[in-house]
Amino acid sequence: MGDRTAVLAPYRAVLASRVRAQRSHRASFRLDLGSSMLVGVVELAEIAVLFLTVDRLGGLDLAAIVLVFGIADLSFSLADTVFGHCDNLPTYLKAGTLDVFYLRPQPLLAQLVTSDISLRRLARAFVGLVALVAGLVVNDVAWSLGNVALLVLAVLSGIATFSAMFVWAGGMQFFLVDGYEATNAFVYGGRYAATQPASVWGRPLVVVFGFFFPMAFTAYLPALTMLGLPGGDWLPGWLGWLAPVAAVWAWVLALAGWRIGVRHYQGGGG
Amino acid sequence: MTQAPRGRSRRVRPVLRTYSRLLAAGFRRGSRYRLAAFGGLVANATFGLLKVAVLFAVVDAAGGEVAGYDVGAMSAYIWISQGLLGSVNLMGRTDIAERIRTGDVTTDFLRPLDVQAAAVVEDVGKSLFALIPRGVPTVTIGLLLVGMDGPDGPLGLLLGALSLLLGITVSCATVYLVAVAGFWMVDNRGLQILYMVLSGFLAGLFVPIALFPGWLHATALATPFPSMLQFPVDVLSGRADHATAALLVVVQVGWLVAVAALGQALTRAGRRRLEVQGG
Amino acid sequence: MSGGTIIETEGLGRDFRVREGMRRRTVVALDALDMRVEAGEAVGYIGANGAGKSTTIKMLCGILVPTRGRVVTCGLRPVPDRRRLAREIGVVFGQRSQLWWDLPTQESFRILAAVHGLSPEQERGRTAELVERLELGEFLTVPVRQLSLGQRMRAEVAAALLHSPRLLVLDEPTIGLDVLSKQRLREFLVAERREHGTTLLLTTHDMGDVERLCDRVLLVDRGALVYSGTLAGLSRTVGAERVMVLDLAEPVPPLEVAGTTHRGSEGGSEGRSLRQRLAFDPEATTAARVLAAVTEQLGDDNEVLDLAIEEPDVEDVVRRVYAARR
Known part of the structure; x- marks a missing residue:
């Protein structure tokens, strides 16, 4: 037990300092929370407008899509809180921050992930949570053991899957550098896809966002x-039960992408 | 009597040359980031395909047409709006905002140029350049993969080009307003974020504003945002007939005059404030 | 912990692939480097920009994988053993910070102590020692972004030494510092080495750094080692000139002494001056002979009040070595 505390101490020290730094600028932190929440609301409005125009879309009605949105946005926002700054890798590369990570006795990826945390994104997670609760209520989802287990499984797997997307994108950014926006197509495009009824997708989108990047899961x-x-x-x-499998696959992809990226950084680029 | 016009043209020509050079400088600055443009293109195309899936399903569910959009018009809406994403400033960020924040703008006031016009013109140049690596390829991808409606004849194309230029200019001039707020606010980041969150939605980036419920549609029309994206898209896609297109262009001109005048007034007030406080 | 070899490379080399428009080209950053640094040594690693200094350092630390050759740092292979190596080395990159810019300086030290797994006693003892020696006390509670360059550099050095590494690598540590800050930093490094036997490897453009800190210099040119030995020896091999600065009692016209070149004068007027500079080749003549010749020329009415000998400039030496090789 004592051993584990010692292993985690470095990460805790960095994260605690980040949390303190964000909370010390109260006015700006409140503004960040507010704007972050507004982003969540606008994203919900974006989907809702479509379902106000037509009754059903891809086999879902407004109540069902609110549930989908709730699960997806809650998971994404929580993943974004902890992993979102992996997106800043090009900035880290230019500033030499990554070279400094090499001089510390922890794994690089663990250092990158714990180098920052965006508490403001919790406000958006709150919008997701409200939508999720509303979705459960208006759909009259029974509080059966199966449903509760599925919900917990879905949210945890969703957080893991979206986190994996950020890590995968980080690995790709070693190659892309200035072209990092290309990974946005799959990270933020993936978030957008996750809030949609996947039944409207054509074959290519099912392959990309259904299975390769398992957003539908x-x-x-x-x-x-x-x-x-x-x-x-x-x-x-019934595939819903396989959400954890999708999360594991996403992490296989993420770690492979990260590994290839780091190899490239140490070996080819400079 | 004959002296006056010649005198004015002598003054006008250098001024025009200055602004055309600023426009070209903005154009060139954009051209430095080829890899970034590629990344943007991948993102535009992917989002475009996702939107095709969901918005076509909406048209389908509504029986082949929704708020005047059939599949061809919806496709045009999707791809033209994605293509304009790199050109229409919906982020609310500009270089001049940073110069105002740091106080560097004091030196800009010493140059024999209008600070507002110079900032806006340079941004317009940058935005026009983005049409080459991002705008045209995105629309081409949509055209090849999905197909779409096009402008309503040569006159429609002409009106579309005009509307596009006006849309870009209105967005740059409005973002300039966000920047000049920096004369009075220590940190205008809040305003910038607010602009970023609201502009995309009200400009019709996510969903055509014609699909909005009545009150939201009216709200959107009371802002300059539809003039930045939705109107150029409607004119370029031929969804608006010539008369409507002309009307939309007039509305765009109206918004441009309004935001430009406000920007000019705020710039002067900001300058006076700087002079009073001694920079 | 002392004794043994700290750095050993054999045929170490590194290529980069660069893209020029459509074509790809391979650039050799380091060709084949053989070098050895023993425990407790202080070594200056010098060469022109682009000679391969930063590339070497990155390979020593495990940031870059070598294209060819072998490198062992503190008995470890840098890339596979990176995490263990991190406990043995400290690095100060002149251009990149390892401190948290928005936090008070002492908080960075606390985080780094946790990062390196120091016990509370070790942390307290080492922090106190570094704070005192580097005179950090006055700005410990100031956020890093508000520090002056000199203060920041001292804090960076402390951060790199917090875990008492065996090897301290300094990449241009005094660049941009004022004279006093340079002086303080050098004095500290000399003391640190004396007390803890820390091995030093530094790249620099500053002659003073090499003179004050290093027993040995390694000169690299076009990716290969071209000299290893003392600085004086290096100056001798390239025949670099030394400059004698003479302060005279009465102003005189520029001195003309056989075997020397006049390098300017200050003070005085109408073509006569009090301070005169004479460059000479230490291989061809000696300072004593030059002085004797000057004294004779001045005659009985004038005399040399003071004299100093300036050693050759590192840039100058490097330039001469390069010129001789081409």
């Missing part, structure tokens, strides 16, 4: 399972 499929909806040919409702 973060919220859409678990919601189908919970609501007892059938889903489509490629993404049937």
